[in-house]
Amino acid sequence: MCFHLTCSTCNGPYDGKWSKTMVGFGPEDDHFVAELTYNYGVGEYRIGNDFLGLTLQSSQAVSNAKRLNWPLTQVEDHLYLTEAPGGYCFYIIDKEQPDCDPVQKVSLAVSDLQRSVHYWSALLGMKVIEKNEDKKIALMGFSDNQCKLELQDIGGAVDHGTAFGRIAFSCPRDQLADIEALMKKEKQKILTPLLSLDTPGKATVEVVILADPDGHEICFVGDEAFRQLSAVDPKGNELLDEAMAADKSNEWFAKHNKQKASA
Numbered sequence: 001m002c003f004h005l006t007c008s009t010c011n012g013p014y015d016g017k018w019s020k021t022m023v024g025f026g027p028e029d030d031h032f033v034a035e036l037t038y039n040y041g042v043g044e045y046r047i048g049n050d051f052l053g054l055t056l057q058s059s060q061a062v063s064n065a066k067r068l069n070w071p072l073t074q075v076e077d078h079l080y081l082t083e084a085p086g087g088y089c090f091y092i093i094d095k096e097q098p099d100c101d102p103v104q105k106v107s108l109a110v111s112d113l114q115r116s117v118h119y120w121s122a123l124l125g126m127k128v129i130e131k132n133e134d135k136k137i138a139l140m141g142f143s144d145n146q147c148k149l150e151l152q153d154i155g156g157a158v159d160h161g162t163a164f165g166r167i168a169f170s171c172p173r174d175q176l177a178d179i180e181a182l183m184k185k186e187k188q189k190i191l192t193p194l195l196s197l198d199t200p201g202k203a204t205v206e207v208v209i210l211a212d213p214d215g216h217e218i219c220f221v222g223d224e225a226f227r228q229l230s231a232v233d234p235k236g237n238e239l240l241d242e243a244m245a246a247d248k249s250n251e252w253f254a255k256h257n258k259q260k261a262s263a
Contacts, residue, residue: 014040014249021240025056025102028230032103032147035165040249043260045086048161050216052107052152053081053089058097065092086163105139105148106167110214113138113153119212120149123186124179142169158214162263166209166217173206173222180208191217203228 017040024033034054062080065072073081078094093104110116117138120126129148130139136153149167171179180194192209199205203225210218233239253260 014252017041019243022230022236027232029227030146031101032106033230035168039263040247041260042263043253044262045163046161046263047087047163048159049154050109050158050160050164050214051088052109052150053091054106055091055093055104056102057093057095057104058102059094060097061092062094100145101147103147105150107150107152108167108214108216109154109158110151110212111154111156111158112213113151115213116151116153119188120151123182123188124218158216160215164217166219168219168221170221170223170226173224176206176208176220176222179210179220183210199229205229 019038019040021036021038022028022033023036024031062072064070065080065082071082072092075081075091080092080094082090082092084090113136117128117131117140120140121128126140126142126149128138128140129144131137136155138151139148140151141148176194180190183190189211190208191211192207194206194208196204196206205225206222208220210220212218249260
């Protein structure tokens with residue numbers, strides 16, 4: 001999130017302040033993990049049609065939602081739809097949580113299925129696991145036992161709104177330059193050329209960030225350093241609880257008769 005120069009002081013102590021939290025069912029080495037970014041000075045985002053949902057298998061999650069009176073809509077046998085507070089869709093399979101990662105797939109919208117399948121398979125190396133021409137859906141993945149990527153042709157333009165995200169994959173560090181070179185050769189979009197990102201007190205990682213034909217951002221990060229950076233923090237839950245309790249941004253904006261910005 002970038003603020004205009006004219007707003008450099010309008011949000012007081014919350015100007016430019018943000019928080020990043022990684023959440024998942026296990027370590028990033030073998031689990032899909034979501035990165036949640038919270039901007040203290042932003043009160044609303046416009047959701048696009050790019051992210052169609054995340055599907056996970058957990059009867060416990062269904063039970064939790066019912067116990068907490070969280071809205072659930074049954075879309076078919078053993079499958080429920082629910083929404084996160086930000087409006088993102090989650091599909092929950094009402095079956096016992098597997099021993100491996102319960103996150104089954106992430107679904108993204110595309111405007112041309114054939115073009116997108118070519119990009120993700122021929123250029124990025126994903127395997128096509130399943131394809132349904134009638135439903136205009138393709139299920140893809142780098143491995144049979146990892147979270148899958150589902151591409152669904154929506155028959156129109158993909159709108160990323162202002163709340164769009166990025167999907168990231170780790171790979172051996174020495175493959176990053178080859179990925180960048182291939183994208184240059186194929187005249188595909190490179191948003192961030194190969195570079196090093198420093199994290200104070202932690203490992204320096206190398207990344208290259210791409211965009212597929214519909215503008216979905218894709219980050220490839222060197223695995224060796226990333227494994228150090230992504231180690232589970234045993235105090236993660238405690239730190240998150242403390243940060244949420246300490247967030248007084250709503251009170252500050254109300255006291256100063258201000259509204260949080262819309263992104």
